[in-house]
Amino acid sequence: MRWSRYLPLGSCFALLTVLTLATALLLFSSPDEKRMSIYSNVANYSVSVVERDNLDYVALLELLEPLGTVTAKASGDHWRFRYKQIDSEFIAGKHRARVQGSDLDLPANFLLENGRGLVPISSLNALLPRFLGGPFAFNQIARRLFVGNVAIHFTAQIDKTTPSKLVMNFTSPVNPMIATEPGRLRMVFTHEAVVAPGSQTLTFNSEVIPSASFQESNGTAELLITGNAPMMASFSNDGRTITIAAPSTTPPLTQGQMQSPAGPPPPPTVIASTGAPFAGNKHVFAVVDAAHGGDERGAALREDLPEKDVTLAMARALRTEMTARGLTTLLLRDGDLTLSLDQRAATTNSSGAAIYLSLHATTEGSGVRLYTALMPSGAASRGPFLDWSTAQTASQATSQIAQAAVTAELRNKQVPVRSFSAPLRPLNNITAAALAIEISPTTNNVSQLTSVEYQQLIAGAVATGVAAIRDRLQAERR
Amino acid sequence: MIPRHLLIAVAVMLAVVLAMSFYGWRMRGRAEREEVRVTTRAVAPPAAGPTEQVTLYVAYDDPGSLHARVVHIPLPAGRQERAEELLRALVEIYLDKFSPHVLGPGSEMRSVFLVDPGLAVIDLNAAFANGHRSGVLVEELTMASLVGSLSANIPGINQVKILVDGKERETLAGHVDLTKFYDISAVNQLVTQLETVQ
Numbered sequence: 001m002r003w004s005r006y007l008p009l010g011s012c013f014a015l016l017t018v019l020t021l022a023t024a025l026l027l028f029s030s031p032d033e034k035r036m037s038i039y040s041n042v043a044n045y046s047v048s049v050v051e052r053d054n055l056d057y058v059a060l061l062e063l064l065e066p067l068g069t070v071t072a073k074a075s076g077d078h079w080r081f082r083y084k085q086i087d088s089e090f091i092a093g094k095h096r097a098r099v100q101g102s103d104l105d106l107p108a109n110f111l112l113e114n115g116r117g118l119v120p121i122s123s124l125n126a127l128l129p130r131f132l133g134g135p136f137a138f139n140q141i142a143r144r145l146f147v148g149n150v151a152i153h154f155t156a157q158i159d160k161t162t163p164s165k166l167v168m169n170f171t172s173p174v175n176p177m178i179a180t181e182p183g184r185l186r187m188v189f190t191h192e193a194v195v196a197p198g199s200q201t202l203t204f205n206s207e208v209i210p211s212a213s214f215q216e217s218n219g220t221a222e223l224l225i226t227g228n229a230p231m232m233a234s235f236s237n238d239g240r241t242i243t244i245a246a247p248s249t250t251p252p253l254t255q256g257q258m259q260s261p262a263g264p265p266p267p268p269t270v271i272a273s274t275g276a277p278f279a280g281n282k283h284v285f286a287v288v289d290a291a292h293g294g295d296e297r298g299a300a301l302r303e304d305l306p307e308k309d310v311t312l313a314m315a316r317a318l319r320t321e322m323t324a325r326g327l328t329t330l331l332l333r334d335g336d337l338t339l340s341l342d343q344r345a346a347t348t349n350s351s352g353a354a355i356y357l358s359l360h361a362t363t364e365g366s367g368v369r370l371y372t373a374l375m376p377s378g379a380a381s382r383g384p385f386l387d388w389s390t391a392q393t394a395s396q397a398t399s400q401i402a403q404a405a406v407t408a409e410l411r412n413k414q415v416p417v418r419s420f421s422a423p424l425r426p427l428n429n430i431t432a433a434a435l436a437i438e439i440s441p442t443t444n445n446v447s448q449l450t451s452v453e454y455q456q457l458i459a460g461a462v463a464t465g466v467a468a469i470r471d472r473l474q475a476e477r478r
Numbered sequence: 479m480i481p482r483h484l485l486i487a488v489a490v491m492l493a494v495v496l497a498m499s500f501y502g503w504r505m506r507g508r509a510e511r512e513e514v515r516v517t518t519r520a521v522a523p524p525a526a527g528p529t530e531q532v533t534l535y536v537a538y539d540d541p542g543s544l545h546a547r548v549v550h551i552p553l554p555a556g557r558q559e560r561a562e563e564l565l566r567a568l569v570e571i572y573l574d575k576f577s578p579h580v581l582g583p584g585s586e587m588r589s590v591f592l593v594d595p596g597l598a599v600i601d602l603n604a605a606f607a608n609g610h611r612s613g614v615l616v617e618e619l620t621m622a623s624l625v626g627s628l629s630a631n632i633p634g635i636n637q638v639k640i641l642v643d644g645k646e647r648e649t650l651a652g653h654v655d656l657t658k659f660y661d662i663s664a665v666n667q668l669v670t671q672l673e674t675v676q
Contacts, residue, residue: 299612376661
């Protein structure tokens, strides 16, 4: 027998048909699969929901299996099902079932598909008490089943001292999926039995975060927080508290409004971060980032002086100096808060700022060191998307111009200054001009780092250097 | 009545068991001490064998720069072993009493893996990173010193990755990024910057 080197024409057509059908199946299959979530003291899980004759059905065995021992046996049209010690019998195509020896009428016919017994979702309120025995609550529209006392309640209120901070306390730890979009922060609870507060819509006495709404659908609960600024969610209290915070920006001050650098620092207010662009801060010129913060203390400059405190004081001083020169400045953190490097970069990039200034402090060396990002040679993004790790590449030349301008101004002020590149995140993730500024005392006295005069000297020089190339930075702005 | 020879035999066996137990206990203690000693000491280059001339980029905290230092050290024949001995010699300088760039006690370069084409993986021990001083420049000097010394003496390396105890670590001591693969040409430019005292 001789084998052909080529596939027969019929086989080619068959292969093409299979490929076309598979592609069509992938393309036209519904991305929003119907789900039902079950919350119990044993497990929180979800099962798929199928639609038959415009009714939603769920497989009874899959629904109850995680809650206790189940067995099922199909024999012709009959389907015998046992949950723990409770026996039941269903007949395919019939709406009458028998559970624990007594009959029960389902609102629609029972279905048997490949050995799987499907019951209409609308029958669960009548069916489940026979099997579960204990208390349960079933939200049929949202397809959420609560077995026992498992509901998680929450309260939401605006922080009294900080109107741009919303504090939400939950009765149990939660870990929602969080997404941001312009003017909104969305929290989706899939595996947590979060239930609605007293009202579906919550309004707050805050211009920054005016309202929030709660809704349930397809086995999930969703909390939508509306804001007029980018928002960031942070977790605390072992996941029982979620704080939604919006940034603080300071508009340029007029000469008459000028704050005294020696005056008391502004109250520790809010921190910002989301990937969302925001209408209220279109004119942010600079983002100032006090490195470290919260759990991340940075270097121990002295036993009682963490780096995070010095960077925050310096950041506030720099904001004052920048604002005095008409440069609207956003402080990434204006309090002691943990921010990831990705959050810092995302907020900076979405703000559309012309320059990013990251502040560090050390006891090593003398004076100031300015860093641009150390980028791999020839690094460049391809296509319409920017590579996150080398996003700085296109702005590196502008960063070096800013580095030179600030260096010159610090030298004018007789401050020792050196310039390098450094593998220091998030400089490489920033899509605008980006500089890191590391400040050390010019004497052997660490206390100089906390001196208002020293901070003002350096902040003034940096702000003057940035202001000197304002037009160039503005032109390069994305 | 138990026969006398049986009593003597039992007594001798008991004595042997006791002696063996004592010996075993002593041996275990010695092995544990040896293990501790091996894991905390800094490994020195081999004292024997012909020496070779190499260039090490040594970090100086004052004034915060790198200096090329030519040293003669015995080096084995294998490329990977040479890379390891080279960096151990560098770490020895930093652990010396008159170190220009002090590392924490117990700092050690565990091993270097050379992966073709052109990747070198430097594995530091936990004491190296945990005891390192925190700061942008002080951490950068360490990184540039290790990577620059390696690339200057082991040809064919294009990228370097630094691990700590065999695992990726976010930063060396809070600043310098250790998640990236260092591009040798970029680090060489940095070495040039750090050699220049402005």
